[in-house]
Amino acid sequence: MRFFAAFRIAFRALLRNKMRAVLTMLGVIFGVGADITTVSLGDGARVMVQQQIATMGENVMLIFAGDFRRGGVSFGSGSSSALTMEDVEAIRREVQGVRNVSPEVSTSRQIIAGGMNTSTSITGASPEYFAIRSWTLKDGAFFTDQDVTTAAKVAVIGATASKNLFEGGDAVGQVVRVSMGGSSGGGSIPFTIIGELNAKGASAGSFRDYDDCLIIPYTTAMKRLLNTTSLRGINLQTETMEVMPMVGTQLTNLLRQTHRISGGRPDDFTIRSQDELATAMSSTQETMQYLLGGVAIVSLLVGGIGIMNIMLVSVTERTREIGIRMALGARPRDVLLQFLIEAVTLSCTGGVLGIGLGMLASKILTQVKNWPTLTSPEAIMYSFAFSVIVGIFFGFYPARKAAQLDPIDALRYE
């Protein structure tokens, strides 16, 4: 009952100076807002990475040309030409515990069918690639080893690319023309679509749309499109998750041997398991999130100092009021509670508004920038709790100052 009364008193006091209350809250509003936004961005990115890694396939290992471990975590194009089909053959022959192996080359090209054209990513691979990456067919068939041997001009199309070209119509049996690109002096090659893939669909707001693709035999890609003998990478699927480290060791030994890399020199390839990819990607994000979270906490602290400042001013300004309250029977504790509640009310209201602001900012980022965000209930709870703590922490000193005033001096204060 008395606590409730203290709340009423504090609330009335705040309402008497609305403008100041709002301005004081701003610091906390922006602090909590920034906090919620960064956490939402981080959580959104983390969930997205998890989904992407999961859609990649099961027990997948990737080998890239070049040693990327030096430069931290960058796995872009296979710029050096260290991997060839001989490596793939050697792996097939000698490495234990591997279920499927597929070479991979890739490029991005304009493709045309009828009056429509679109730019899509083209992957050259062996038939095992579909099993490794967990692709399933919606219609038609995958290409075969026979197609690889003959470097057949056949293609399997992804859901997005199919939609872009055929607008929902039947893709299988159609012919698409793949442009040769500028270096070859223009022209294009016709490919027959023999299969259409089911959408993976887990790419909302992602870095790339895995369904926007055209998959063709690697021989066709290397000879007819890219005129190259080197691979971008090698895809592997191990028999179980447990054998991954063992497979990794074998691969390293084998590739160092076939590439004739002697003792002290570094690898000219990089092996990554799915797990490592996940860890690498999320650790980058984690670093970013800690950084942004740090900024948010600093701004929340600044907001807290703002509250303390205004509460100190308020105590001085209302010295006489404190004197009156004490004369009328307020105990020091009552005064302490009143000012503490005022501070906490300020920080809490600011916190709630900040949570709203942060959620709004996250929504806008998702809509406008297409960044994935996820505002978890935990994030909201922590932010709210933190703003309460800020209120108590920064409100305590001014409140204690008010409570320790002598009623006689306070009443006489002009």
Place this chain on the structure above:
Amino acid sequence: MSQSTNSTAGEPVIRLKDVHKTYFTGELDVKAVQGVTIDIHKGEFVALMGASGSGKSTMMNILGCLDRVTKGDYLLDGIDVSELDRDELADIRNEKIGFVFQGFNLLARTSALENVELPMLYSRHKTYDDREEKATKALELVGLGNRLDHTPNRLSGGQQQRVAIARALVNDPALILADEPTGNLDSKTSIEIMGVFQKLNEQGITIVMVTHELDIAQYTKRNIVMRDGRVVTDKLVTNRLMAEEELQKLKVASEAIQMIPS
């Protein structure tokens, strides 16, 4: 207005026995009050007078339980308050004393009703379920029943002091303590306020008032004059002024002035 239970027939509301108050201010000890002994009984209306520096403000603080005595005993409504700590003094102020100040000391931007409700919010031993009703009654008693939701800046000085008086009596205190209640008011409003006090006193409420104005003291029943921290005069008021009569006289006089042809 029912009085507190502790004051039985013979027992005074205020009993001061050889009260001393000394301020220790480093080099010089200021002996503000030096051996004051007074009894004030229920239903009395006392003016505590004296020039500045006479110790009357210190007495006021002691009587109001805002300050503690250095030596001697102070019994308020039968309770020895010289031994109480800050919290207990706050409770005593809340339950036993109603304050009226020279500067009115109302909370700004707060309605008359809410100002009067304030002491009840701090009440520890009684809970008031009818705060608003009690506050309204107190305001009606001082003639402000039609100004309940007015904030102090919309009230005249006299009206503000009436709100303060309503606030002072809303907790049914044993004693109303008024510190220069007419100090900020013009003479006519001062008489009106003294009228309010006289009316309350007729209903049995004990009032102690600090003032340095002789004519205002004439409206009370008993005058205690202090000098240099001691009581020099303590006498009942003869020729007591009654506010109603004085206001009537003023009215006649002002009418007479208006009748003088210019």
